[in-house]
Amino acid sequence: DTGVSQDPRHKITKRGQNVTFRCDPISEHNRLYWYRQTLGQGPEFLTYFQNEAQLEKSRLLSDRFSAERPKGSFSTLEIQRTEQGDSAMYLCASSLFGIGQAHRDTGELFFGEGSRLTVL
């Protein structure tokens, strides 16, 4: 399978624990995105990497959240001291072309199936 893969697919944790999600993008894609989706809502942007550089972060990404992409390949999203409000689906996506690039494929994000977090 050459799509975006996310691990784990489902994580149940107790409030106050730390959790880490991993995303493996499509290999030739240099752009990687994290979104959060809660029930009944559309995905909300969290952060974005171009190669290993984190170029944009949402205000939703509080100081309990940290994302890394150390070698410009896979990425991790860590949530420290989880709260019940962190329960959501965390979506990872990758792309080859950014939004503003003059290419027919601009803006096409390839999403993984998501990592569902349940905080008890």
Next chain:
Amino acid sequence: AQTVTQSQPEMSVQEAETVTLSCTYDTSESNYYLFWYKQPPSRQMILVIRQEAYKQQNATENRFSVNFQKAAKSFSLKISDSQLGDTAMYFCAYALSYNTDKLIFGTGTRLQVFP
């Protein structure tokens, strides 16, 4: 701030019929992109169609077409000859064409195609 509104939480259509999903957005910018993404049950989200705001011609992709009304800030998706596989959540999304790679999504419309 840019916002995207999808006012139809749920829609249904019979197989082979045509259905239109609505989307409105709010922006003060003139250069941007609009997208429709599809999220089938328990599967990953995929791009259905995109529209560049500077293009007046409505985008089409096989059975999918859009009605882009820039002045009205409206971007509807028409699905012709609906198929059972079109059953999914459909999200409208907006993105500026510069200085960002962030998509802003609407709340989605759940489309059910029945036989």
